[in-house]
Amino acid sequence: MDFELNYQRYIDIADHWIADRPKQVILVFLILSGVFATGLGQSGTESGTSQFVDDVPAADALDEVNNNFERITFEGDTGTTQLIHSGQNVLSKPELLRMLRAQHRLSKNPEIQVESTTSVAQAVARTLDPSAETFEEQIRVVETAAPSEIDQAVQTAAERNPQFRASLSNDFNARSASASATIGIVTHQLQTETDSGPGSSGSSPLTSIQQQAVFIVDSVGGDITVFGSGLTSEELSSVISDSLALVVPAAVGLILFFLIIAYRDPVDLLLGLVALAMAILWTFGFMGLAGIAFSQLLIAVPPLLLAVGIDFGIHAINRYREERIQGYGIQESMRTTTDQLLVAFAIVTGTTVVGFAANMSSPLGSIQDFGIVAAIGIVFTFLIFGVFLPASKVYADQLCQRYPIPTFGSQPMGSEDSLLGRVLLAGVHIGRAAPKTFVIVLVLSTAWVGVYGSGVESRFSQDDFLPPEENPEYLEYLPASVQPSEYTVTETTNFLEDRFQTGEEDTTTVYVEGSLTDDGALESMYRAGDSPPDSFIVDDGHARETSIITVIRSYADRSPEFAALVAQNDRNANGIPDDNLVTIYDALLDSPARGQALNYITDDYTSARIEYAVEADATQDEVTSDTRTVSDRFRFKATATGGVIVLKAVSDVIGESALISLALALVGSGIFLIIAYAALEGRPLLGVVNLLPIAITVAGIAATMRYLGIPFNVLTGTILSIGLGLGTDYSAHLIHRFSEEYERGTDVFIALTTTVRGTGGALTGSMLTTVSGIGVLVIAITPVLGQFGILTGLTILYSYLASIIIVPSALVIWSQFVESDITRFLSGNNFRVNQ
Incomplete structure (x- = not known):
């Protein structure tokens, strides 16, 4: 049965609209942009670790424990706030009064919704006078007590109540009645349930309560810190916005700098930037319309769209310029460009979508959302840079011809007489000298690197999302408008661990049903x-x-x-x-x-x-x-649970998800590439050639993660599928261009030289732009974003080097077998495409 795909007529339709009716194309895309713009701001944000524990059995069991036991005595929803009191001696008379007054003022304020409150200060007051039930009575008791009486009450309370010691820091000394820190607990009766469904921001009424509690507690003076899940959630949410406010301007500046070098023309630069902005707008608008909340994991999406969009844009403009400098007209040059690039873009898009869609196999909803949004975003990028950008370029050049608008750089990157054009031929020289030896060494070394990289650890912790305890000094030199907030959550968490953990034991839980x-x-x-x-x-x-x-x-x-x-x-x-x-x-x-x-x-x-x-x-x-x-x-039915076990369970799921999605992506991409090259080029084995740089890139990035000690976490767990997508992007452009040049009957090395100089030049501009623009994530506030920036930048660099240096040798070997019986059968009439 013939496998025929008459794709050229669809390309001709696209050519007609792009070259002959560019204004109508631009109008349609602008209308669609308006539609997607309505979705902006409709998606909330999710922060912290709770977004990653859905459907994890240990986490479900812990929820059952919390629901059944922690709140069993209350009606409705409750929440707690910690009052962390520190000082030279928090058991002194003035400090005990300070804590009691803070609790009293909180309990009197109806907006704080206090259900109950406990502290060491209360225990001391009741030890002094068991009949002192109200805060007024307890304050009066402590005020009238002598310091020696207070010291004796502290010793008595410590002997009678083990929980008394648990609320004091490790340096508590009963004999001297002294301690440097204590924790008071305020329980709130919340009137509104927390909305944690899809598209919610993850905020709760506890956030506003604790924010107000800060001002009330500050009014008593001293060093009492209000701490709780509401404030922590608020800080983690602000980390996202602060990180974006810090990184985006730096990324835009670097991207703009390299795009100026790549395009060398203000009109082309403007078109490229508009297309990039449109891709981001469409994707985030889709998220809002689909009710997908923005989380830390989805921070990876904009860099992906920038990486692929910059690549597509530079290729489109560069290929168009190659035709223009040969004297062809605007419309004819663009038809030749889109004839070639729409097919290459389709191969890249299809493979990348398969790679990201493989994340749907993960049981974690947040990783599934990442796969959906990334795949949809890549499709949007294909449409915008494959149709809108070429149409805009045609219309812009027609205006430049009609009106006295000056043009600037119009030479393609990597031309024959340029230094870059000569450097890019290194891979071709290797392919001419010893292609088989080179590829065999690469395959063996890649296998070893892959085995080494398989030892990457997986980790999941709240610490992955926390800002540093102290902001880096370089942030002080930034404009005030982009300087991040002062964060306290990490400092407070570390303080609690240092002062209150005994260092002897933790707890784990078994939940029993029956x-x-x-x-x-x-x-x-x-x-x-x-x-x-x-x-x-x-x-x-x-x-x-x-x-x-x-x-x-x-x-x-x-x-x-x-x-x-x-x-x-x-x-x-x-x-x-x-x-x-x-x-x-x-x-x-x-x-x-x-x-x-x-x-x-x-x-x-x-x-x-x-x-x-x-x-x-x-x-x-x-x-x-x-x-x-x-x-x-x-x-009975028994489930191991507790904080440690939940974190470990999610960590295991993240690691398994990364490997399973990678395996599915590799298999799916391999099948797609073989079928695509068979249908579009009549050369299925080019799909196998396309897989080689992908495998090398993925193995290299995994080995790099292990060498640098970077684990799979909620963000870096996606890096392998990103490597697959970007690896396909770079190599597919080279292979498709080579196939067209080789189809014309030219010598394999002539075809490679033309390909590497033309397409390789565009790849170089794309690589420099995206590596610098995405690598700037290293200055993000949270360490996990910095790790992601480093790994994504290295992934792009590895993909580029693998394509420029390794693909030429692989294509030389392919050409030596292109007339073999197996290849002749596969690429014969059974798979030939009607154009």
Whole structure:
């Protein structure tokens, strides 16, 4: 069966509209731009780590834990704010009064929606006078107490209440009643649910509450910092806008500089910039109309569009100039240009779309959004630079002929008498001298580099999104309008870690679901902690745990009546009831221990959580593996969860997504290229040649990531598919141009020389522009953006070098086999295209 594709008639239709009716084409694109402009501003922003944990089982389990236990005693939605108090001694009389006054002023303000508030200062006041319930009474008690009485109250409170010590910094000294920091907690009863659906900004009423709390707390003086998820979310959102405000002007300046060199004509420069702006507008407008929120991951999209758009634009103008300097007219030159470039652009677009669409295989919605937006953006770029830009160039040149408008640089880059034109021929010289040896060495070295690069680690952490603790000094020399905000979240987080972590243990959680009223249910839960794994802290051969069992034992120690009930239903006298568990639970929930019990079991007795203590220096891998080992011991449905495990789970998904999407992209791109070259050129093996520089680029960037210690994270996890897309872009232009030159019956080296000088010149201008414009991301505020900028810049450089140096040798080898029996069969009538 013949595989025929009469594509030339479609190219002729496009030629007709571009060359003969450019004004109508321009008008249509301007109308479409107006439509997409309506979508600007309709998409919100998402920040932080929560956007990446959808559909991750460990994260779903943690949500269940938070919903079932953390908020079980409240109606509606709640949130908390931390009051981080630091000073020479936060347990001194003046500092205790300062904290009490801050809490008092917060509780009196109805807009703060205070549900409850706790602090060390309150505990000291109640120790001094147990009847002091209100803030007014507690303030009065502390004001009238002598310093020695306060010191004694601190010592007493520390002895009676273990939580008292937990709220103080590591340097707490009970004997001297001193500490350098403490944390107060304010719980808010929120009236509005947080909107976290698609297209939302991720903000919550807690943000405005905490912003207002800052001003209230500042009114009491001293060093009390308001800290919470609302302010953190706000800062993380501002990091995006501040990064863009910092990077975009620098990128625009560098891109403009190199585009001036590449175009050397103000009219062509203006057309190129308008087309770039249009591609960005269409893509972001589409996001707004589709309700896709802008996240840190989507910061990668504008650089991609710039990279491909700059490349397409320079190729279009450069190829047109090659025809014009030979004396052809405007319309004839543009027809020749679009005849060639629309096919090349289509190959690049198709392969790049396949590469980015492979991200749809990821279970993470944020990575799926990236794949959709990037693929759509590349299609928009193809239309704008393949149709709009050529039509605009025709119309502009016609105006220049009609009116006395001066023209400037009109020579194509890489001409024969230029230094660049001679340097670009290095790959051709290698292909003439020893192409087979060169390619064999490359294949073997690429295999080794790929094996080395496969060891890249994956990592997911809130730290990936945080700004530095101190902004770099060079930012101080920037204009005030682009200087970033002063960020506190990293400094505060580091302060909490330094001052309040004991350095001995962390916790991990197992979420249990099932009928917890069955006889022996609690015994089986407890046995899961026997002979715990290495990262778990051990007490007498059992994991140190906090669960409903510890609540039962604790309350039995305080209540003889409840202890008797437990003993009646305890078969082995170990303090864990075996029978009549409904009666045990009911009695516990009717007791003063109800609140504590509901932190570990739901009131319908179908879900429970067990917190295990783990070594603080244990790795994510160790904690995750060991918690899963323990969860597998439960006879009920049990899920390992907790902050550490969620981060590890998402990290694994990111790494797996990067590799799976890369494999799908390589296979899909290979199939697409072979079919495309068979259908369009009648030469399917050119698709295989096109894959060689792609494989080298991807292997090289993976190895570079490992060498530089840059892991796969939420942003760099997309770099392999980006490398595939850009690698295809550069090599496809060369191969398609070579195919046309070779089709004319010229010698392979003559065809290569013409190709490398003409198309290679445009590639050089594109490479310099995009590497500098995207590489400027290294000055972004967040480290993850800097890493992405470095890797994307290197990806473009690797793609360029692979195309200029390696593709010529591969094409020489291809030409030596072009008349072989296999190739003759593949490129014969079965695959020939009717033009």
